[in-house]
Amino acid sequence: MFTGMKSGTATRGIVVWLIVALLMAACAKNEPAANKGNSSESPKDAPVVTALMNKATDFPEDNPVIQEIRKQSGINLQVQTVSVDDYEKRLNTLLVSNDAPDIFVVNDTKIKELIDNKAILPLNELLEKHGSNITANRGDDLKGGAYVDGQIYGIPEGFASGNSLAIRKDWLDKLNLPVPTTLDEYGTALKAFVNDDPDGNGQKDTIGVGLAIQAMQTWVHIFGAYNVPMGRQVMTDGKVTPWMLAPGYLDAVKYLNKLYQEGLVDTEFSTIPSLQSFQKLWNGKVGAYNFNADGITQNWLSRYVEQPAPEFVYTLIKGPDGHGGYLDPNLANSPKYTVISSKAKDPEAAMKLLNFLVSDEGDALTWAGVEGIQYQYKDGSFEWIPPYEDAVKLRDSGGYVYSVLLNKKDGMRESLFNDATKQGRQIAADNLIDEVRLFALPQVQIDKGTILDDMEKEFRTKAMMSTGDIDQMYESFKQKYLAEGGSEWIEQATKIYQEEQAARQ
């Protein structure tokens, strides 16, 4: 009897304990790990500013770089990091639960919604008081997509990707070909790349131009040759028209079809994941590749497997009317904006911190890290202190990672580019395709953008691989696209354009 009682009490105890534990677990608030970080580096009375940012790799919450940022800015910055894939979800959760961090980065499709719902602050006064570096660095770019009714709501990301066509110079030399500048010359070069064994291994295993439906940048030069700004819009007959309905688009697709049928593009462009597409370039199998110059001739240098390393030259391919070009970097119309929450306890401190990030010191810290730890100047020239020449090691020690909060335009990053990269960025900057600048997005783009964009990708893919009547396919695609939201898009975009022109004159 006694034993029975005892075990009964014990069981009851365990059950009660389990319930309490469960309730505790369910009710406990998920405290951001960053708050537990070491804040002893900043002065005791320093104002606290919280921020949410995405991260590509795991790095310690407490590191020399953030300590230095706190010390130099005099602001106790507490950063909550979340992986790139979960960023949007986490931000939405924080916004809905009224827990938004003081500083966060939003994409262009979300900014209007935040302004309409007064979730973020207008920055004019704050910029005037504490944002001198930002206004000096961004200038008119501040009056872009986050500029509504005379108020600046977000600071645009300030980096032009310098996306242009890189060609294997060593292969061209080997095959005695000039650097192509017209579609005809380009076709000749691609044919030689595929058929004349430029890598000299005796096998027909090289690809002309590396295209991948997942990597949008790879296509830009071909549409550019037909004056079509990929992913943007043009003016036709007084209406703002999306690029896939622009004159020239169909001709570009027909040209792509010809390249595909002649076997000059990567045959698996529709299925290949971006990384595998890059790998083909890194493995020395691709002759022409359109991508960010700071990738091809800068960050990827350690990835190329060939010995000696491949040589690239950037070029511009001109189309039938003698024009060609690349996408307007349009920094005012940034895909991302840094904003300050309307719930921020100390907006002035938040602005001071952002202003620090755009200063020379802040730029060096967020880009390269701490001088003497991650990098040094030797005889006036920059060099990494081993092992930080490795991008992953640098990120793991806090270098580079904080630049996603806010960077400096034409800062340390741009000044450290090598000559080849600078040439690529220059070609891209000097040859822009005409486009209509829209600062606000049409509502239908916000609601169904991915679906509309996917319709174009589907058409482009099918048309390229088709042996049938492309004109007819295009006609049917156009009808479907217009019915699914394209007509609304044109109507809304035209209206936005007219309003913006009237308001900004």
Added chain:
Amino acid sequence: MKGSTGTLKRREESAWLQRLAAIRKDKLLYLMALPGILFFLVFHYGPMYGLVVAFKDYNIYQGIFASDWIGFANFQTLFEMSGFRRALLNTVIIGFYQLIFVFPAPIILAILINEVLHAPFKKFVQTVIYLPHFVSWIVIGGILYAILSPTTGIVREAAEWFGHDGAVINLMGSVEYFRSILIASSIWKEAGFGTILYLATIVTIDPSLYEAAKVDGASKWRQLWHITLPGLRTTIVILLIFHVGNFLNVGLEQVYALYNPAVYEVGEILDTYLFKLAFENAKYDLATASGLFKSLVGLTLVLLTNYTAKKIDRDSGFI
């Protein structure tokens, strides 16, 4: 009159008392069930109020309750989108293929494994075929790409080994083969794990039935037809009901990992279409409407299958 009401009341009271007494008798058991019940109430029934989003013009800043009611407008919008209709059709076709090819696969596999006599080998096979279930679709997507890529894949190597010199077909990008790849990869990943329940059921079949059948001169096929399959019948029906309940859930993760613009025409399913709409464009109201629609279809199919199963065999089905 008064007396009989009193008796009724007393009877009701005593029934209550009995129930209370039963609860008191097993109070620890009830207490132990409480966290489970709470879990279901809080995490499964509580969030269902969110279903009203399907009938609202949902704005995340206003919240669920303050958003405006718009009746069936979300459903109307969905069905007016040609992409949605195409996705629905693809989902039904792929769901149908899964029912015909994927559902029976574990049954056949379980019967085959059951016939393996060498015990260690049997255990080994069982373990090996469970493994793919634990690999995520994203990883399988990578593996399939490595196998099927026409330029760098194993298919190409194999084709060359057999002396094929020309281009190899891009299976992942071909409208003709894409659904077959979906079905085949589903079977490869899930058939092994699906055998667990069937094998457990086969073990419960009385061995004397097989002995008697052997004495009567029944061949292996006859034993399979008259003993093993009838023994599995209840399990098959229950799993079939589960399966049809998920008829329209043909696998977001799988299709998302494997498809591409070349095969949207045959591969875009409701889940992937809604994923683009809901998460990439934040249209939670439309996504909820579609989810509700799918659940209703699932529920109808479950009830129909259950009803049919009961008609054919009284012991089958749940309800």
